[in-house]
Amino acid sequence: MAVPSSAPPGPRGGRSSSNAADYAVDPLGFLTGAAREFGDVVSLTPTNVLLAHPDDIGRVLLDREGRVVKIGEAVRRGPMGFPSAMMNSEGADWERKRARLRPAFRSDRLDHLEHAARDGVTRLLDTWHDGLEIDVHDEMSRLAMGVGAVHIAGRPLGERGETLIRAVAAIMRLTSAPRLPMWLPTRTNRGLRRALRDFDAALAALITENPPGEDAHALGRLLADDPPFPEVRDELATLLMSGYETTANALTWLFHAVGADPEAGARMGEPEFASAAAKEAMRLYPPAWVISRETVGPLEVGGYTLAAGVTLGLSPWVVHRDGRWFPDPEEFRPERWLNGGRPGHRHAYFPFGAGPRGCLGASMALREVEVIAAHLCSRVRLEPVRPEEVRPRPALALQPVGVRAVVRFLG
Template sequence: MNSETSCSDDPGEREVPAFQFSRMENMLRGRRLRRLTVDGVDAVFVRDPALVRSILVSESKNFGKGELFRKARNLSRVGMLSEDENSHRHYRRLANPYLRSAKVDTYVPAMRDIVRRIVSSWRAGDAVDIQSEMCRIACAIVVGTLIDGLPPATTEALSERLSRLAWEMIKKPLYGKSAARAARPQAAKGLSRARKEFRELLAECIADLQASPGTEGGYLSTLLADSDEKGNRVLTAEQVCEEAVMMLTAATVTTASVMSWALHVLSRDPLVEERLLKDAVQRRSGSPGHDQGVSSYTMRFLMEVLRLYPPVWISCRKTLADIRLGDCALPAGTNVVFSSYLLHRDPEHYAHPHRFNPDRWLSIHLSKVDASYIPFGIGSKGCIGEMFAWKQLEVILDEVTQEWKLYPEPHSHVRTAPETTLHPRRLLMVPQPR
């Protein structure tokens, strides 16, 4: 086996500090696969985008959930996160009517109203915790569009509780000593309390729907109505609650992290901001000559934010059988790790990979044979809410930048935090009216 595909079992080669990005880039440079110890677990780290696509698409039936990182994400063991492939596909189909492109377009007016209401409460010159506010906005949008028929006060309370849960989840460490400390009862108190408070109110909403047959509750009603061929309900109220918590948090923690990075980038690059604002004006005016899709500067901007700051920055799968991945034989039970952060910054696919350049997307044609760009994943387990996420990002970006120009807090230094999502460690910004 040549050095390019080395899977050496040399113990001295495997003891590597995990997720120090620059060090990982250097260690994996020129290697498609390398054996490492991650969080005390033996794993194979995959850097080759063609092999990652094989894991996620062509050979996906041979890979299940890995042992790493599940402690931070596995909110539900039923429905869409079930180990059973048929169950997973079934619950994707149940969610699809609420997330398909045509339906998402109908949410736009409500999305805009929600963003305007929240950002209008900001005060000029007073520093804003951007991540906290992006959590509030994303959670209000998700609750307000996916769950119907709630009294306004309940909708507001549910979105505020979801916002607290989302923020606790975003900053939860995934690995190493930090994760071990965060898992201790005292340290985990904030997350446990936020989850308990949200689930209690959500359970009340579900109970109200059960007590009022015929009441439309959107996604919750669909889960409650799911039945087998004999008409028996498939999920208990508790399981409906678990599934809804999973869906709602997944739809918010990623958006909040991406939007935080987007606003950070804009505050530090006046030229990018100027072009984005010009594009937004043309889009709002309905100009017949306005570009759509990747030709739109707004879309290119968001694609570049997601390239450099993918919220789901690392993933793990486990082989379900003895297989070959490239030139490497992997026995059943092997943990296989890949990082969208590293894939998105591969110099073989992206010139000057660490530079923020939305115009690179004018000449890049995403390959269908590799996974060089996977902010939403790919294959049968890819993010079902991708269309919802793109629209939500566009609307939030548009409404925030219409009303406010955001400046970095003086003397602030923003660091990258690779935790449950890839987010800024601390992001305070000062709004001034346009």
């Protein structure tokens, strides 16, 4: 039974502003250390609690009791909030927006996505030559934007896509660094404003150029009912940033992991193994490294009662690397997913969230990664260059930094 009068334990008693500073410097290390030292319910600040047990995570993500919302008003109004998007909406407004987009992610669109993915790999390989050293994330970003644009907007974006890639890269880099409030004219804030302006301009042009009446793809669905421009802009922004960036990061982390495991690399042409390897890469390097919810009423978790207004942190990075649910959690082992393999708890693996607010395009994103990886690995091998320098950068998504490789064509 929950004990309302007690508070969860945490670093410095969970009451110190130093915790927020430590989190800003090294969020992955801070969250991991906090969970390992203090348990499955950790007080980080008086209004921020980390949940690290799959029982509690499943309960929050499924939210059958209506005790949480996806994100609070303060975050929605921030510079990266995109307040009119489905992912930042609640209640009937969220249901309407999700229903509008759902047809664009139906299973019958999968063949179209796979064709775009294979075609994208072929065109990318035409720009490579044997012995070429590449920045893997840069290359996967171009590939993912090309494939994502065809799926979301129905056509390649050309130079418009390059503008979006540069803007998103700048946004991700700048939001990963500690920064002062946006109204202060710091160098970081000025750079972020420029990136957001470029992003907005490219989105506006893309929306304006969309042919009328083509509603099979996501952008067409968005424009079908002639909604207000800010709503289309915010929705398209989140689709591109979450879809394209997630895919680019997942592919880069997958090739980084496979590059250190020659046996895995040799099997990537096998569809079942490629699927397992993609799942395993997203276990070790989950695109959404932390998911937030906010309590709107008292919530009992792990023997504690949390008040309304508490921000809950659910970290796939922490849970996916917990030995209780995954033996040898720090090792890249695709075999754990073969032959129906599952984690030690049904809610211990959640790279795309779960429940009604889970990612609408999760299955398609995973399939896109599988198809691209299998098709590319059937043609080339990517030899790692200085893998010891690779590190994760926890921005809006978990970005890979320093993943370089030499291209070796097979056969």
